[in-house]
Amino acid sequence: MSPTHQAGDTAIPEKPCAYRAQLLYFRARPGDTPEDGSTVWLSDGLLVVEGGRIAQVGDYRQLAPSLGADVPVVDWRGKLIVPGFIDTHIHYPQTDMIASPAPGLLPWLEKYTFPTERRFENPDYAAEVARFFLDELQRCGTTTALVYCTVHAGSAEAFFTESHARNLRMAAGKVMMDRNCPEFLRDTAESGARDSETLIQRWHGKGRQMYALAPRFAPTSSEAQLAVCGELAQRYSDVFIQSHVAENQAEVKWVGELFPGHRSYLDVYDHFGLLRRRSVYGHCIWLDDVDRRRMHETGALAAHCPTSNQFLGSGLFDFAAAQATGQPVSLATDVGGGSSFSMLQTMNEAHKVARLSGYHLSATTMFYLATEGAAQSLDLGGQIGTLAAGAEADFIVLDPQATPLLARRTAASESLEELLFALAMLGDDRAVAASYAAGRKLHQREDRPARNS
Structure with missing residues (x-):
C-alpha cells in the first residue's frame, strides 16, 4: 500500500470538522472585474465539513463562535483551500x-x-x-x-x-x-x-x-x-x-x-x-x-x-x-x-497555448475551468467543483510557500490573480499540501503539516 492511501481510511467521517485557511471557489465564470460576484475569496475563511459534505463556509470570525466546543479546527492558515x-x-x-x-x-x-x-x-x-x-x-x-x-x-x-x-x-x-x-x-x-x-x-x-x-x-x-x-x-x-x-x-x-x-x-x-x-x-x-x-x-x-x-x-x-x-x-x-x-502544470501550458494564438487566459479563469466550470459542464454542478454548502467535500490545500521560488514570488503578490498565476506557472504536485475526498484526507505532504487548534 502506498504512503498516500492507507487501508481503512476512506469511511466518511460523520463528526463535523472545520478547516481554517484562505478559501477560494466560484459561483460563475470570472468576469473582467473582481467585483462581479463570480469569485468567492476569503482571506481568513472557515470551511465546516460534516458527513462527507460541506456544511458551512464563510469568514472565520463570523462562523467560529457558532462552532461547538467539540468541533476540531484544522489550521491551514497561510495556505489556500480550493475545490478539488x-x-x-x-x-x-x-x-x-x-x-x-x-x-x-x-x-x-x-x-x-x-x-x-x-x-x-x-x-x-x-x-x-x-x-x-x-x-x-x-x-x-x-x-x-x-x-x-x-x-x-x-x-x-x-x-x-x-x-x-x-x-x-x-x-x-x-x-x-x-x-x-x-x-x-x-x-x-x-x-x-x-x-x-x-x-x-x-x-x-x-x-x-x-x-x-x-x-x-x-x-x-x-x-x-x-x-x-x-x-x-x-x-x-x-x-x-x-x-x-x-x-x-x-x-x-x-x-x-x-x-x-x-x-x-x-x-x-x-x-x-x-x-x-x-x-x-x-x-x-x-x-x-x-x-x-x-x-x-x-x-x-x-x-x-x-x-x-x-x-x-x-x-x-x-x-x-x-x-x-x-x-x-x-x-x-x-x-x-x-x-x-498536475492540473497546475496543465494550466501553465494552457496559458502558453492561448498566448501563441493571441488569447489571454487568466489564472482565475483557469482555476474556474478546472473546478466549477468543469462541474457545470459535466452536469455535476453543486456536487463537486465548489466549496458551497451542500456540496460533496472534495477539496485541496495549496501551499504558496511550497518551493523557495514560489514562496518568494507569492510573497510579492498584490492580487488574487497574481497569487493564482504564480501557483499555475510555478506550481506542481509539491504545491498540494493535502487532498480531501468526501471529507476524508487521502493525501498530505509530510513536510507541510496542518495545525490543530
Missing part, C-alpha cells in the same frame, strides 16, 4: 508509458500505447496500476477525473474497485475498439456493448462511481459499434460519453476516408447520437466554427489537453473561437500523451 481539481480526459493504462518518444500521434499509438495496454489483460497488473494512478491524482490535487480504461472489462473493474474503496467521485469506462487496432486489443460491436452494459449496471451510481461509454476514437470503431454505443447512450441517458476528435491532421484525414459523406469528424459522432450533455471529447483542435457551435447546441464538452498537444505536436487549441461560438471547454492532462498528472 477535475481532469476531464486521462488514460490510466498509459501511466507506465508517459514520456515515451514518437514523431506523432499515430506512430506513438502503434509503438507504445497498444503494447502497454495489452498488459491489462492481467487483472493483478491492472489493479496495481490503478492504485498508483489514483495515488498520483491525489498527490496532484485531482479529486475527479474522466478516465479511459483499456478494451479489457477487467481493467475497468480494477479501476472502479480501487476508486470505490477510496470513495472518490470518478467516471471511467472500458474502451471500445473493433477495427484498425491490434487483434489482441479488439472487441466486437456486440461484445463491446455487452461488456459496457454489464459495467454500467454494476458500477454506475455505486457509491460515487460513474460510468463513461468510451469508443476510443472513430477510426477504431466500425459504424456498427458506434451505433450500439449510441443506443446505450440513449438507454442510459445519465452515463457519460468520452472519445477523441480532431486531435491531429493526419487523423482527421483518415476519418474522412473511413466515413465518407459526413460533413466533419465531429459529425460522425453526431450521426450516431453521441453528442449530448455529459459527452466529453478530447482535443477538438481541428474543428471549424460549425462544429464548435454544434458542441454548444448539444452541450458536448471539449477537453483541452495542452501538454499532450504540444508533446505530440498536434496543434494549438483555439480559445478565441471557442469563446465566440460558445463551445464548452475544460482542462485535461491526457496522461500518457500528456506529460504531467
